[in-house]
Amino acid sequence: MAYDKFTILTSTAVPLPTENVDTDQIIPARFLKATEREGFGDNLFRDWRYDVEGNPKKDFVLNDPTYTGKILVAGKNFGSGSSREHAVWALYDYGFRCVVSSFFADIFKNNCLNIGVLPVTVSPEFADKLLSAIEENPNTQIEVNLPKQKITLLSTGDSESFDINDYKKANMQNGFDDIDYLLNMSLEIDAFVETR
């Protein structure tokens, strides 16, 4: 369904430098049994966040009040594995609107764009810069400017531009989704089927 519009997001960020974080970690399969899109944020990173008794694990970043914000700065190859969109629903439901990484898994990236969570791919060097800045000062503000396709570390002014295709960019800025587009193409799709 159509989602919130995304233009410029300025926020502190949560660091998660672990590499190859798969969608089973973002939301374990046993929490996929809902028939509605609600409440997934509670189980975001469930097994890294809570022990078997359900007590918060102190050493996991989401349990550390030092780090908060709408941006997740993640390690390389984030979102690999299962195609479960629930992983993005969980990130969104928890409050994240943007994930930054030097490398995303394909399906996860598509799912993000379809839900309205902006995936921002940066160079490994810029990712390291962000992580060090957050570590040094957890109140570090990061600006993600979609119209300008630019991510900026406000404390130093360091910035980098990022890619997104014009179609998806317009969708994110206007809060449209692909179905709106496809439904408008109904006649063209029918004509295509006729030729087959």
Added chain:
Amino acid sequence: MEKTTLFDKIWDAHVVKSVPAGPDVFFIDKHFIHEVTSPVAFLNLEKRGIGVKYPHRTIATPDHNVPTVDQDQTIKDKLSRMQVEKLRHNCAKYGIELHDLGSAHHGIVHVIGPELGVTQPGMTIVCGDSHTSTHGAFGAIAFGIGTSEVEMVLATQCIMQSKPKKMRISVEGELGNGVTSKDIILYIISKISAAGATGYFVEYAGSAIRSLSMEARMTICNMSIEMGARGGLIAPDETTFEFLKGKQYAPKGEEWDQAVAHWKTLKTDEGAVFDKELTFDASDIEPMITYGTNPGMGIKVKDSIPTTEGMEGSNKKSYLKSLDYMGFQPGEPIKGKQVDYVFVGSCTNGRIEDIRAVAQFVKGRKKADNITAWIVPGSREVEKLAHEEGLVKILEEAGFELRQPGCSACLAMNDDKIPSGKYAVSTSNRNFEGRQGPGARTMLASPLTVAAVAVTGRITDPREVFDN
């Protein structure tokens, strides 16, 4: 004429329209759905007040969360039951073909599609499941999608997709004894890493690939996603046609001949250019096993776990975190490690050929006392054949527990969970933390290696047991 790849031929034939500076409006021939990733898509259709555009192009089966015992009874787990009931309701409401629990063709969606002959060369196939790449074994473009895209396909039979880059992976030469297609794909992923094919669609080629059965080809295409590829495909040939002939949904009579004539044109032109080409020597491939928490962390059974030499920063940290989870040390041999569970099943290796391989191996042998051995057929059809061929008797005599079809312990959504801290050697596709249950430690291997582990109770090279 321009030289094109098999992938280009199929992709380009399914583009309804290319959006300028955007993705393609991509037409989908067949859509598989299951109980876990479809309910929210149907819910959204209702919210929008729209229906399913081409219901006969979608086929459903419950597989991910279903119990593998007492399938004739009401599902005990309330949430699982609700998801399955929702699937039944949605299929009835929109006129979608459902292969329900207990029916002749119930099973894992990627096992029943080919079994029914729904999967055919040249098609575009999607499903809300990343292992949809399995169907690429037939020379189809098949890949996993998210729930928003499931909704798009239901509503319009199209999705918006940017065309991936193309990679060809050739495996040339003859495979050694005791080396299977699972070893080929685990070997490839170990060489290029769990992200090595991200952004690409892979064509598998070469003499070693051509020599494989359809079941074995499906195992390879199935795990394309485990190196990050959107999907993988293999050009159709006589092996493909032989497999499909006579299947329920395969063309019949004159239509069959026409279809085969068309399918024979589905191959990469000589001289067509790929964005990336890799070639591997089949004789270098030996029985493989994973030791870490992503499928790229694989080694030959005879080798030692890699040391941290040359690693630094978050790379080294992530590596050590992974080994710590597994309870392993860098540099130690993997062979001889004690194992608690073996699991034979899943869309990777839950087909009849896999069950035959295990049965043949354990015939006249017994599983080790420390091993709990689960065998979960990929479908009712596989289960039926296993009974008819006497495989079930052999396996039960060896101490294996045969369960009913479903995804089962591959992702442990149902009760089939490996207990925390225990070691499982599995024929499935993912060794992620907690994949087979919270705290479970998974090692991926071929059905033959799993059979050898079941018998010895330890990590074993199957070729060493053959010789005895």
